[in-house]
Amino acid sequence: xxxxxxxxxxxxxxxxxxxxIYRLENGSYIKQCMNCGMCAISCAxxxxxxxxxxxxxxxxxxxxxxxxMNANTIWYCTSCCTCKAxxxxxxxxxxxxxxxxxxxxxxxxxxxxxxxxxxxxxxxxSSRGRMFEGGVTARYFLMRGLDEIMKAFSMKDxxxxxxxxxxLPLLPPKKLKGMGGLKKIIRKAxxxxxxxxx
Numbered sequence: 001x002x003x004x005x006x007x008x009x010x011x012x013x014x015x016x017x018x019x020x021i022y023r024l025e026n027g028s029y030i031k032q033c034m035n036c037g038m039c040a041i042s043c044a045x046x047x048x049x050x051x052x053x054x055x056x057x058x059x060x061x062x063x064x065x066x067x068x069m070n071a072n073t074i075w076y077c078t079s080c081c082t083c084k085a086x087x088x089x090x091x092x093x094x095x096x097x098x099x100x101x102x103x104x105x106x107x108x109x110x111x112x113x114x115x116x117x118x119x120x121x122x123x124x125x126s127s128r129g130r131m132f133e134g135g136v137t138a139r140y141f142l143m144r145g146l147d148e149i150m151k152a153f154s155m156k157d158x159x160x161x162x163x164x165x166x167x168l169p170l171l172p173p174k175k176l177k178g179m180g181g182l183k184k185i186i187r188k189a190x191x192x193x194x195x196x197x198x
Contacts, residue, residue: 014063021060024099025196029091033057039083039093049073053083053093069109074100076114116143126186129176133168 021027033054040052050071051059059068077097084094101118104110110119120139124132141149162168176182 013061014065017063017065017068018060021100021103024096024103025193026092026095026099029096030057030060032089032091034089036088038086038088042082042086043077044080044082045076045078049076053077053097057096068100069104069107072112073097074104075112113144113148116140119143126182128172129179129182130173132172134170135172 021030035054035058037052037054039054040046043049043052046052051067051073053073056068056071056073059071074097077094079094079097081094084092087093101115105115105119110116117136117140120136120143121131123139124135128135137152141152159168163170
């Protein structure tokens with residue numbers, strides 16, 4: 001009679017990755033997660049995520065960098081704040097997700113289309129100080145490449161309808177009057193971030 005194994009192989013923890021994440025602005029909150037599952041049942045996009053937020057946090061604690069960086073979870077978070085409002089520990093899950101998105105972009109783990117949108121939005125806002133949908137759209141499709149540009153042409157009817165109804169401006173808005181002040185704020189924020197990272 002074959003003897004069954006009672007225990008699986010021991011889990012090997014690599015805390016290097018977990019420590020990197022804990023050093024992010026909101027990363028240390030991950031340690032407070034008690035795995036109650038409230039975030040998972042509250043999330044509107046959980047059915048299309050690779051992992052629920054609590055499972056993602058567990059992978060971080062285990063040091064599973066590859067699984068975390070390749071997961072679509074952080075990109076499918078819509079920042080609706082339902083999980084944040086319902087978390088019994090008060091973990092700002094949305095803020096943690098934003099930190100993870102930023103980390104993924106810095107690490108080059110940003111193949112998801114949502115990543116290109118975040119970058120396009122940031123470049124548009126930091127260069128104008130105001131939102132111009134046409135600028136964000138153009139930047140997004142240029143970042144995504146020729147295949148995505150060809151897909152954009154299939155949506156021309158939607159764009160034309162939005163233009164016709166005044167929902168999509170043809171020309172960009174004027175730049176923010178205080179662009180110098182905005183750039184100063186951004187520089188200061190980056191300096192503070194570098195100091196905290198040390």
